[in-house]
Amino acid sequence: MQDKQEFIQTIKENEGVIYKITRVYAKDKEDQKDLYQEIVYQLWKSFESFQGKSKVSTWMYRVALNTSIAHLNKQKKSQQGVSMDFELLNLADEHDSIMEEQMNTLYAHIKKLNVVEKGLILLFLEGKSYEEIASITGFTVTNVGTRLGRIKQKLKTNIKK
Amino acid sequence: MELEEMKQLWETMSQRVEKQQLLTNKLIIQMTQERYTTKLSKIQTFETAGSVICFVMAAFVLFNFGKLDTWYLVLSGILVLLALTLLPILVLRSIFKMKHLDLAQQNFRESLVEFGREKQRFLFLQRLNIGFGFLIMFAALPVASKLLSNKDIFETGVSSFTWIYLGAAVVGLALFARWGYGCYRRITQSAENLLKELED
Numbered sequence: 001m002q003d004k005q006e007f008i009q010t011i012k013e014n015e016g017v018i019y020k021i022t023r024v025y026a027k028d029k030e031d032q033k034d035l036y037q038e039i040v041y042q043l044w045k046s047f048e049s050f051q052g053k054s055k056v057s058t059w060m061y062r063v064a065l066n067t068s069i070a071h072l073n074k075q076k077k078s079q080q081g082v083s084m085d086f087e088l089l090n091l092a093d094e095h096d097s098i099m100e101e102q103m104n105t106l107y108a109h110i111k112k113l114n115v116v117e118k119g120l121i122l123l124f125l126e127g128k129s130y131e132e133i134a135s136i137t138g139f140t141v142t143n144v145g146t147r148l149g150r151i152k153q154k155l156k157t158n159i160k161k
Numbered sequence: 162m163e164l165e166e167m168k169q170l171w172e173t174m175s176q177r178v179e180k181q182q183l184l185t186n187k188l189i190i191q192m193t194q195e196r197y198t199t200k201l202s203k204i205q206t207f208e209t210a211g212s213v214i215c216f217v218m219a220a221f222v223l224f225n226f227g228k229l230d231t232w233y234l235v236l237s238g239i240l241v242l243l244a245l246t247l248l249p250i251l252v253l254r255s256i257f258k259m260k261h262l263d264l265a266q267q268n269f270r271e272s273l274v275e276f277g278r279e280k281q282r283f284l285f286l287q288r289l290n291i292g293f294g295f296l297i298m299f300a301a302l303p304v305a306s307k308l309l310s311n312k313d314i315f316e317t318g319v320s321s322f323t324w325i326y327l328g329a330a331v332v333g334l335a336l337f338a339r340w341g342y343g344c345y346r347r348i349t350q351s352a353e354n355l356l357k358e359l360e361d
Contacts, residue, residue, distance in 0.1 A: 008189045016178035037192045044193035046265030059265060066264040066272040102170055116358055119269050125171040138268030152164055159163075 007047050011040060014060055017126075021061075024110055024118050025068035035071050042067045061126075061136045065119050072115065109158055117151045124148055208256055212249035219245035225308045233315060234307055240300040244293045251286055255279075270359060277356040291338045298330055 011018075018039050026032035042063050050059045110121060123133045130148075134141045219242055229238045258279070267275065302323070306314045319327075 004190070004193075007193070008186050011189050012184055015184050016175060019178055020175070040189060040192035041194075042264050050265055062268060063265050065269045066267060069269075069272050069276050070264065072276070099170070099173070103174055106167055106170060114358065115355065116273060125168055126175070127168075127172070136269060138270030155167070156164060 003048065007044060010047075010056060010060075011043065014056070017057075017060060018064055020126075021064045021068060021122065023107060024122055025071065035068060038071060039064045039067045058132070058136055061123065061128075065136070068119075069115065109155055112158060113151065113154070117147070117154070120144065120147055121151050121155070124151075208249075208252055212253055215245045215249045222304060222308065228308055228311070229304065231313065231315070234303055234313065237300040237304045240296055241304050244297040244300070248286075248290060248293055251289075255283055255286060273355060273359055277353075277359075281353075287341065291334070291341055294334055295331075295338075298327070298334065302327070 018036060022032045022035045022039065026035045043060065046059070046063055053059075110118060113121060119137065120133065120139075123136060128136070130141050130144045133139075133144045133148075137144065139147065222238055222242055222245070226235075226238055229235050264272070302319070303314050306312045314323075
């Protein structure tokens with residue numbers, strides 16, 4: 001019970017992170033709901049073994065990104081699932097129309113990247129240091145730097161088009 | 162939009178998203194319950210049902226194996242038994258592995274490598290399935306005929322209806338195999354690209 005309360009608190013404190021990851025990796029709104037639920041489920045499954053072993057954010061990003069990869073290969077789910085109001089969740093983006101438009105453009109550019117690049121740029125935009133990105137992804141710090149350099153160049157070119 | 166602008170925009174958006182407390186305790190508890198992760202469970206149910214049918218059929222062949230009294234019927238029986246047991250075991254093993262992936266222990270890179278390899282393994286299995294499909298189609302006929310009606314079709318021959326059935330099945334399976342092979346090549350290529358990308 002104590003575990004569950006702690007878990008609920010952790011999820012509530014980090015729900016934005018899960019939202020952003022699902023927005024980058026999901027194909028559409030339905031898919032986003034599926035992925036969101038699956039990430040929470042996987043986080044719960046690993047919560048007991050995680051406790052205290054690493055930083056909450058490292059554990060959370062790791063599980064969420066890994067779940068997103070696993071999710072890529074799965075078929076579309078049925079309607080069964082938790083009823084979740086993503087329209088409400090979208091209010092954050094729709095606060096003003098200019099920002100909404102800019103965010104949509106940004107997500108559209110990120111979605112064009114491949115699965116590895118998406119994960120790396122997401123962590124970069126989240127403000128993670130190269131060391132933290134390396135610890136979450138398993139790439140070396142140098143490799144993270146090289147890859148991010150390439151991704152930034154790619155994004156720059158795509159945005160200018 | 163410049164990259165710095167992107168980062169700034171992301172930060173602003175993050176602040177807004179984080180301010181919104183939309184998940185309720187009830188919603189989170191619901192999400193932690195396995196009944197909501199139906200995706201893999203659904204595949205598992207179908208595959209398990211299919212496997213049980215295969216195992217029951219294999220048991221039937223095995224219990225009546227003594228009735229197969231010539232070397233070619235014994236050979237057909239062995240092939241049928243192999244196809245009915247080996248493939249379901251491999252498929253169930255693959256599903257079990259996918260279901261028990263520890264997503265918290267692996268990092269992003271390891272997951273991607275595993276994902277790519279699992280994809281290739283699964284597709285290989287699919288190809289094996291098609292191959293065995295052809296094999297079982299021919300091997301099952303004499304076995305079934307002997308066990309169900311005590312007729313050795315190698316001696317009595319088969320009816321024209323059986324030939325039509327066999328012809329249609331071969332054409333159907335060949336078309337399916339051709340389509341499957343196209344898909345296989347495309348997906349394998351994407352899995353290979355992913356693994357190559359990780360080596361860079």
